[in-house]
Amino acid sequence: MKKRTTISAHVDQATIERIDQLAKLENRSRSQMTGTVIKLGAELSPEAWSVLLQLNSQGSEEDWQAIRQEITRLLLHHRYRLTQRKMAGHLDSQWLDSLKTEDDILLAAVELTRNV
Numbered sequence: 001m002k003k004r005t006t007i008s009a010h011v012d013q014a015t016i017e018r019i020d021q022l023a024k025l026e027n028r029s030r031s032q033m034t035g036t037v038i039k040l041g042a043e044l045s046p047e048a049w050s051v052l053l054q055l056n057s058q059g060s061e062e063d064w065q066a067i068r069q070e071i072t073r074l075l076l077h078h079r080y081r082l083t084q085r086k087m088a089g090h091l092d093s094q095w096l097d098s099l100k101t102e103d104d105i106l107l108a109a110v111e112l113t114r115n116v
Contacts (some may be wrong), residue, residue, distance in 0.1 A: 009034070087112055
C-alpha cells in the first residue's frame with residue numbers, strides 16, 4: 001500500500017458542507033472524498049490548471065455550473081463505457097442466439113445489469 005500523507009486546504013464553509021453531504025451519500029469520509037478530488041486535480045495538465053485557476057478567480061457562478069455539468073457528463077459517459085466493456089466480457093454468442101422472445105431479452109438485460 002502506498003504511503004498516505006495528510007495535507008490541508010483552505011476552503012469555504014459551503015464547500016465543506018457539500019463535501020460532507022456527498023461523503024454521507026457515498027458512505028465515505030470527508031478525507032476519502034477530498035483525496036479523490038485531489039488525485040484527479042494532480043493529474044490535470046498545466047493548461048487545465050491555468051483555466052481552472054482563472055475560472056476560480058474570475059468566473060461567475062454560471063461558469064462553475066457549466067463546468068460542473070460538463071464534468072458530470074464526461075464522468076457518466078466514461079462509466080457507461082466501462083459498463084459496456086464489463087458486460088461485453090460476459091456475453092456468449094450462443095446464449096445471445098438462444099434469446100427468442102422479448103421477455104427472454106428483458107430478463108437477460110436485468111440479469112446482465114444486476115451487479116453492474
